Amino acid sequence: MSKFSFGALLRHAAFGHTHWEPQWRSPEPQAAYEVVIVGAGGHGLATAYYLAKEHGIRSVAVLEKGWLGGGNTGRNTTIIRSNYLWEESEVLYEHALKLWETLSHELNYNVMYSPRGVLMLAHNLHDVHVFKRHVHANRLAGIDNEWLTAAEAKKFCPPLDISSGMRHPVLGAALQRRGGVARHDAVAWGYARAADRLGVDIIENCEVTGIRRAPSGAVTAVDTTRGEIRTRRIGVVAAGHTSVVLAMAGLRMPIESFPLQALVSEPVKPVLPCVVMSNTIHAYISQSDKGELVIGAGTDQYVSYSQRGALHVTAHTLDAICELFPMFRRMRMLRNWGGIVDVTPDRSPIIGKTTVPGLYVNCGWGTGGFKATPGSGHVFAATLAREEPHPLAAPFSLERFTTGRLIDEAAAAAVSH
Amino acid sequence: MLLINCPYCGERPELEFRYGGEAHIARPSDPAALSDELWTQYLYVRSNSKGVHAERWRHVHGCGRFFNALRNTVTDKFIATYKVGEPRPSAPEGRR
Numbered sequence: 371m372s373k374f375s376f377g378a379l380l381r382h383a384a385f386g387h388t389h390w391e392p393q394w395r396s397p398e399p400q401a402a403y404e405v406v407i408v409g410a411g412g413h414g415l416a417t418a419y420y421l422a423k424e425h426g427i428r429s430v431a432v433l434e435k436g437w438l439g440g441g442n443t444g445r446n447t448t449i450i451r452s453n454y455l456w457e458e459s460e461v462l463y464e465h466a467l468k469l470w471e472t473l474s475h476e477l478n479y480n481v482m483y484s485p486r487g488v489l490m491l492a493h494n495l496h497d498v499h500v501f502k503r504h505v506h507a508n509r510l511a512g513i514d515n516e517w518l519t520a521a522e523a524k525k526f527c528p529p530l531d532i533s534s535g536m537r538h539p540v541l542g543a544a545l546q547r548r549g550g551v552a553r554h555d556a557v558a559w560g561y562a563r564a565a566d567r568l569g570v571d572i573i574e575n576c577e578v579t580g581i582r583r584a585p586s587g588a589v590t591a592v593d594t595t596r597g598e599i600r601t602r603r604i605g606v607v608a609a610g611h612t613s614v615v616l617a618m619a620g621l622r623m624p625i626e627s628f629p630l631q632a633l634v635s636e637p638v639k640p641v642l643p644c645v646v647m648s649n650t651i652h653a654y655i656s657q658s659d660k661g662e663l664v665i666g667a668g669t670d671q672y673v674s675y676s677q678r679g680a681l682h683v684t685a686h687t688l689d690a691i692c693e694l695f696p697m698f699r700r701m702r703m704l705r706n707w708g709g710i711v712d713v714t715p716d717r718s719p720i721i722g723k724t725t726v727p728g729l730y731v732n733c734g735w736g737t738g739g740f741k742a743t744p745g746s747g748h749v750f751a752a753t754l755a756r757e758e759p760h761p762l763a764a765p766f767s768l769e770r771f772t773t774g775r776l777i778d779e780a781a782a783a784a785v786s787h
Numbered sequence: 788m789l790l791i792n793c794p795y796c797g798e799r800p801e802l803e804f805r806y807g808g809e810a811h812i813a814r815p816s817d818p819a820a821l822s823d824e825l826w827t828q829y830l831y832v833r834s835n836s837k838g839v840h841a842e843r844w845r846h847v848h849g850c851g852r853f854f855n856a857l858r859n860t861v862t863d864k865f866i867a868t869y870k871v872g873e874p875r876p877s878a879p880e881g882r883r
Contacts, residue, residue: 611837613833613834613835613837614837622828622832622833622834623832623833623835624827624831624832624833625833625835626808626809626833626835627835627837627860671805671806672789672806672842672858672863673809673835673836673840673842673860674860674863675837675860675861676860676861676862676863678863680788680789680801681788682788682801682802715830715831771827771830771831771832772823772824772826772827773823
């Protein structure tokens with residue numbers, strides 16, 4: 371597979387762009403692999419890439435029941451930030467953010483990471499206190515986050531209405547300048563291409579239907595719609611379907627799956643220079659490079675695998691957006707969709723071993739997994755390779771629900787879901 | 788938006804209801820006697836079924852009462868709603 375470069379672009383241009391090759395193979399599954407990853411979303415593909423790149427494990431299959439990146443990787447609002455409250459989360463998301471900064475170069479694939487700043491609005495005194503607490507906590511951990519007055523926020527994001535007559539006046543905002551957005555599909559494609567190049571087999575249209583175990587309890591193989599594949603290590607990175615896959619090994623998880631919706635508007639000229647989030651009135655919005663406004667709505671209240679979500683949930687978010695940015699009132703929304711997010715009781719992910727030998731899980735990223743993609747794959751690959759949790763992943767073990775050592779980001783999430 | 792058949796009031800829009808999580812999870816009568824693992828099961832572990840799911844709803848903007856429902860989590864279609872204390876109606880497994 372050829373390397374992308376300016377020279378390659380010129381060469382292909384000379385031939386009318388008719389000689390580009392597929393960016394990854396479509397291999398038949400082999401009989402056995404050292405590691406099998408279930409789920410070819412961003413997190414699963416990143417895991418496979420780092421397994422091959424940093425741990426020299428190249429006998430890796432990534433099994434995907436649909437198509438690559440067709441789940442939550444292709445259904446999110448692409449926001450990247452690391453301004454979490456608790457130490458365990460801060461370092462994990464910051465680890466991811468640092469990887470984002472060099473990811474395009476690392477993968478030789480433009481993931482369009484754009485650190486345009488994430489602005490979190492405070493509308494009341496409680497918000498002000500909470501965000502200042504976040505700012506202080508982040509700065510103590512060496513993570514950039516700063517407090518802006520309303521006037522400073524307006525200067526950073528001119529479309530913002532800071533007049534006192536607003537129904538939800540802006541009292542100030544927390545700004546993480548290194549936060550921003552990336553191109554979600556490019557992240558999946560970039561990792562897929564780079565992993566494939568290192569020998570990883572990405573097998574689409576291959577649904578896992580069973581997990582086989584030895585009398586000792588250890589995993590020995592997965593049954594799939596394309597036959598049995600033997601392996602001693604399975605990494606399940608199946609997001610909303612984690613409970614379904616792990617049930618095949620007799621496991622029950624502290625997870626519930628909910629639809630989370632997002633929508634995009636018709637494309638317009640650049641109007642919004644940064645990501646704007648508002649916890650209190652539940653709205654988050656950014657503008658894609660194509661010009662569409664990308665808007666995130668909330669989760670439905672009930673467990674569902676329907677990938678749809680209810681209209682009143684999106685309507686509620688649009689009410690909030692129109693309240694914040696009256697100039698968007700006449701814009702038309704082009705598409706909306708739902709992704710199935712796996713939510714844990716403390717809104718923090720689960721990364722590590724299960725009680726079944728050889729069965730590992732990386733799940734529970736809930737409503738905010740995209741931003742973690744590189745870091746999640748990186749620490750999960752190390753966990754799979756060394757068969758013990760990566761230091762950054764260790765606090766996010768499944769045991770925390772038994773020991774009670776939760777990492778309660780529920781109250782700390784940017785928007786309450 | 789779902790249409791939900793409250794066993795006391797009849798069919799009403801979802802906005803009148805609050806979801807109450809998985810149904811038929813009994814609080815252990817003597818939590819102190821439970822092992823940490825069993826307490827975890829009670830507190831956090833859920834079946835999260837893909838297919839037929841038994842769940843609680845509360846008609847907060849109506850009669851205010853809790854009731855149970857069977858719903859298919861793939862289609863979001865309700866199979867049955869029933870009063871608290873009544874046994875879970877039988878639903879064909881994996882019904883779509």
